[in-house]
Amino acid sequence: MTSKEWRQLSAEQLETIEGFQQSYPVKVGGLAKAFGLRVLLKPLPAKISGEIRPSTESEAGFDIGVNRFEKNTRQRFTIAHEIGHFLLHSHLIGGGITDTVLYRSRLSNRMEAEANRMAADILMPAKLIRKISSDLKIPLTEEFVDEFAEALQVSVQAMKIRLGV
Numbered sequence: 001m002t003s004k005e006w007r008q009l010s011a012e013q014l015e016t017i018e019g020f021q022q023s024y025p026v027k028v029g030g031l032a033k034a035f036g037l038r039v040l041l042k043p044l045p046a047k048i049s050g051e052i053r054p055s056t057e058s059e060a061g062f063d064i065g066v067n068r069f070e071k072n073t074r075q076r077f078t079i080a081h082e083i084g085h086f087l088l089h090s091h092l093i094g095g096g097i098t099d100t101v102l103y104r105s106r107l108s109n110r111m112e113a114e115a116n117r118m119a120a121d122i123l124m125p126a127k128l129i130r131k132i133s134s135d136l137k138i139p140l141t142e143e144f145v146d147e148f149a150e151a152l153q154v155s156v157q158a159m160k161i162r163l164g165v
């Protein structure tokens with residue numbers, strides 16, 4: 001169920017992410033911090049969900065900015081998406097990448113799709129989906145999408161895409 005992007009990561013990167021996937025919801029702010037990234041809640045314009053830009057104050061050299069006016073589930077996906085850019089496209093960040101609410105930026109749509117797949121792999125790993133199914137005694141069906149979304153603190157829409165329902 002993991003993406004081809006996931007399989008491009010180093011053993012060390014995978015270990016860091018998997019360390020945050022032992023319980024749900026995945027603590028995505030903690031994961032950003034573990035990669036040396038700072039996460040800043042910002043009053044960004046309404047059409048912008050987030051950004052990643054160079055910073056001399058973070059260990060990794062980049063800060064993630066998240067629109068403080070958006071819902072928590074949305075902010076979590078944005079943080080995971082920007083971590084995706086950091087892991088996959090750090091050489092292209094340059095002066096910064098700004099993502100619209102549709103997760104479009106000056107990068108290609110292909111790269112945006114890569115960051116989205118990485119975000120899904122981070123927030124909704126197959127093993128946690130199975131664990132929730134077992135803990136809550138609910139099957140992996142469309143009927144229970146809301147319960148899975150709630151447990152993983154992701155939007156129902158993101159969860160539907162993940163479950164393919």
Ligand SMILES: [Zn+2]
Nearest residue numbers: 099105112115
């Ligand atoms: Zn993006």
